[in-house]
Amino acid sequence: MSTVAKQPRVQTNSPTQPTSGADVVVQALVNHGVDTVFAYPGGCSMPLHQALTRFHDKIRVVLPRHEQGGGFAAQGYARSTGKVGVCIATSGPGATNLITAIADAKLDSIPIIALTGQVGTPVIGSDAFQETPIVEVCRSVTKHHYLLTDPNDLARVVREAFHVATTGRPGPVLIDLPKNVQVAQVVPDFDEPMDLPGYSGETPLATKDEIKIIADMIAEAKRPVIYCGGGVIASGAARELLELVDKTGIPVASTLMGLSGFPGEHPLMLDMLGMHGSVYANLAVSEADLLLAFGVRFDDRVTGKVSEFAKHGKIVHVDIDASEINKIKEADLASVSDLKYALSELNKVVKAPANLDGWVARCQDWKKSDPLTFDRNAQAILPQHAIDELWRLTKDRDTIIATGVGQHQMWAAQFYRFKDPRTWLSSAGLGTMGFGLPAAMGAKVAHPDKLVVNIDGDGSLQMNIQEFGTCYCEKIPIKVLLLNNQHLGMVVQWEDRFHDANRAHTYLGPIDNPETFGKGEGIGPEQRYPDFVTIAEGFGWKARHVMKKSELTEALQEMIDSPEPFLLDVAVPYQEHVLPMIPSGATVRDLIRE
Ligand SMILES: Cc1ncc(C[n+]2csc(CCOP(=O)(O)OP(=O)(O)O)c2C)c(N)n1
Ligand SMILES: [Mg+2]
Numbered sequence: 001m002s003t004v005a006k007q008p009r010v011q012t013n014s015p016t017q018p019t020s021g022a023d024v025v026v027q028a029l030v031n032h033g034v035d036t037v038f039a040y041p042g043g044c045s046m047p048l049h050q051a052l053t054r055f056h057d058k059i060r061v062v063l064p065r066h067e068q069g070g071g072f073a074a075q076g077y078a079r080s081t082g083k084v085g086v087c088i089a090t091s092g093p094g095a096t097n098l099i100t101a102i103a104d105a106k107l108d109s110i111p112i113i114a115l116t117g118q119v120g121t122p123v124i125g126s127d128a129f130q131e132t133p134i135v136e137v138c139r140s141v142t143k144h145h146y147l148l149t150d151p152n153d154l155a156r157v158v159r160e161a162f163h164v165a166t167t168g169r170p171g172p173v174l175i176d177l178p179k180n181v182q183v184a185q186v187v188p189d190f191d192e193p194m195d196l197p198g199y200s201g202e203t204p205l206a207t208k209d210e211i212k213i214i215a216d217m218i219a220e221a222k223r224p225v226i227y228c229g230g231g232v233i234a235s236g237a238a239r240e241l242l243e244l245v246d247k248t249g250i251p252v253a254s255t256l257m258g259l260s261g262f263p264g265e266h267p268l269m270l271d272m273l274g275m276h277g278s279v280y281a282n283l284a285v286s287e288a289d290l291l292l293a294f295g296v297r298f299d300d301r302v303t304g305k306v307s308e309f310a311k312h313g314k315i316v317h318v319d320i321d322a323s324e325i326n327k328i329k330e331a332d333l334a335s336v337s338d339l340k341y342a343l344s345e346l347n348k349v350v351k352a353p354a355n356l357d358g359w360v361a362r363c364q365d366w367k368k369s370d371p372l373t374f375d376r377n378a379q380a381i382l383p384q385h386a387i388d389e390l391w392r393l394t395k396d397r398d399t400i401i402a403t404g405v406g407q408h409q410m411w412a413a414q415f416y417r418f419k420d421p422r423t424w425l426s427s428a429g430l431g432t433m434g435f436g437l438p439a440a441m442g443a444k445v446a447h448p449d450k451l452v453v454n455i456d457g458d459g460s461l462q463m464n465i466q467e468f469g470t471c472y473c474e475k476i477p478i479k480v481l482l483l484n485n486q487h488l489g490m491v492v493q494w495e496d497r498f499h500d501a502n503r504a505h506t507y508l509g510p511i512d513n514p515e516t517f518g519k520g521e522g523i524g525p526e527q528r529y530p531d532f533v534t535i536a537e538g539f540g541w542k543a544r545h546v547m548k549k550s551e552l553t554e555a556l557q558e559m560i561d562s563p564e565p566f567l568l569d570v571a572v573p574y575q576e577h578v579l580p581m582i583p584s585g586a587t588v589r590d591l592i593r594e
Helices: 021-031 043-054 067-081 099-107 134-141 151-166 179-183 208-220 230-234 238-248 279-287 339-349 357-369 383-394 407-415 436-446 458-463 467-473 489-498 532-538 549-561
Strands: 036-039 060-062 085-089 112-118 144-147 173-178 224-228 252-254 269-272 290-294 314-319 333-336 399-403 451-457 479-484 542-546 566-571
Touching: 021 043, 021 151, 021 173, 021 179, 036 043, 036 067, 036 436, 043 085, 043 112, 043 173, 043 179, 060 436, 067 085, 067 099, 067 112, 067 436, 067 467, 099 112, 099 134, 112 151, 112 179, 134 144, 134 173, 144 151, 151 173, 173 179, 208 290, 208 314, 208 333, 208 339, 224 238, 224 279, 230 238, 230 339, 238 339, 252 279, 269 279, 269 407, 279 357, 290 339, 314 339, 383 407, 383 451, 383 479, 383 549, 399 407, 399 436, 407 451, 407 479, 407 489, 436 451, 436 458, 436 467, 436 479, 451 458, 458 479, 479 532, 479 549, 532 542, 532 566, 542 549, 549 566
Parallel strands: 036 060, 036 085, 085 112, 112 173, 144 173, 224 252, 224 290, 252 269, 290 314, 314 333, 399 451, 451 479, 479 566, 542 566
Antiparallel strands: none
C-alpha cells in the first residue's frame, strides 16, 4: 500500500562502463518513471542539463522563467498526478529561488524532489561564486535533504529520495549536487540497497481494535461530523470516504486541502469549514458529539480558538503522521494509519448510527438558512459570480483549478464545486501568492487533455507573471481567470474589518492615485494598472478584458474554447469581502455574516 500513486519500479540497467555523475542522476530519474522536469540552468547545474539532452526522448525539460515558477510547476505536476514532481536549479541564487516552493510543499505534504547544483566540494564553505549552503538553509523545510559528496552514492541517493518523498506523509526532498560530483566518472549501481537508518517508510495501518472502536463510536453517535483534509487526496481515499458516507449518512466538512476529496454536490457535503468556511460546516462541527478527523492537522485556520473547537464532541483522529496526533487537539481515539486503509477496513464493519435524520435535517436547515451566497443582482461583476459561472460552464468536463492566494482563492474554494480528487491545486499551509500560474502550468504538462484554469488575483499573478513566457514558448495552453480588484484584496478586507479601513500599502496602482489612501471614488477604466491584457499579449497569449456583467459568460466561453494560453482579465470591485468569516483565534459564535 502506498500513500501516493506508485512510481514505476526501479529497472535494473546498471551499466558496466563509467559514466558521468550527471548521467547517473538523469538515468535514475528515468528509472523512477520521471517524464518531465522543470529546470533552470546555471554554471553549477550545466552538467545535469547536458545530460538531460542525452535523455531528451525520455524526459521533457520545461524551462521556467524563474526557479520559483519551476518549483511550483513541479508541485502542480505532483498535486494533479500523485507522482513526484521534479525541479532543478543551479547553485546560489538558483537554489534560494526554490526555497518558497519547497517550504510550500512541506506544509501541504506534496512529494517533490529538488535537485540543486552546488559549487565543487574543494571550495564548499569558502564563499565561492554562487555558493549558498542550501541544505543548511532548507533543513527545516524539507522532509529530507542531501549534500552529496561521493559520486558513488548518486544512484542510491536518488532512489532514497523517491522513497522518502512518497512514503508515509509525502513531502519535499532536496539533493544538492556539487559540480565535481556531476562530472566525475562512475559505474553506477542502481540496485544498491537504500541506507536510511531511522526511516522505515513502512505504511502504518490501523489495528483491528482501533477500527472496531471507531465503528462503535460511530454507531453510538447522535451528531457525528466528518472533518476531512489533504490526507484523503494524498492516500487516494476519496472512494472509501464516499462509501463511508453513503453507508452511515454522516455529513462532511472539508478543509481547504481536502476539497475535491468529496463531491461538492453531494447532499451531505457541508463544504469548507474554518475561517472562511460555511456557517453550516462550522455550526455542525461546533455541535457535533463525534468529530471524525480524517487526514487533517487541526490547522489554526480551521480551529480558531482551539479550546472551543468541537468541544462538545469526542474526537477520532486518523492520520499517517504520528507527530500530528494530539499536537493541537487531544484525540479520544487516535489511529496512526494510512487513511485509505483505515477507511476501507472501517467500511467492512461500520453500521449507520441509529437515527441521524434529525441531525442531518438540522445541518440541512443551517445550510438552507445560511447558504454560501452573494448578491446575484449586483451591477458589477462580483468575483463569486465569475467563479460560479466558470463552474457552470466547466462542470461537465475534466477541469483542474489552480489559484493564487487571497480573496479569490477563498471564493474559488467556496463556489467551485469539485467532483474528482486532484482537480484542486491551492497553496494552503504556506499560503503563497504566485502559486497559481506555475502550478497550473505543471498540471497542464501532466494533463494535456484537461482544461486547466488558474483563478488568480492581480497581486498573486504579478508574483510569477514571467511564467506567461514558459506557457507560450513551451506550448502549455492554460487559462487564467484574473479576478482583478486592483488591490491586495484579502489584506484590504482585514484593514476594513480590524483597522478602520486605513489603507496601508494594499493598493496596487500608482501612489499618486487617491485610492492609495482609500480616498478614491472607485477605480475607473483609465486608472486600471497594470494593463494585463497587453502584458499577456506581449508574451504571445490571447487575452481579453471584461468590465460588463452582460459580457462575462460569453468571454468565459471564449477563454475555455481557446486552444491557446488565454488570459481573461475581469474587473471586479475591491469592496467585496469574503464571508462568512470567523476572526483569527475566535469561535463560531463570533462569526461575521455581513
Ligand atoms: C508571497 C506572499 N506575500 C504576501 C502574502 C500576504 N497576502 C495574503 S493574501 C494577499 C493579497 C493577495 O492579493 P491578490 O492576489 O490580488 O488577491 P485578492 O485578495 O485581491 O483576491 C497578501 C498580500 C502572501 N500570502 N504571500
Ligand atoms: Mg487583488
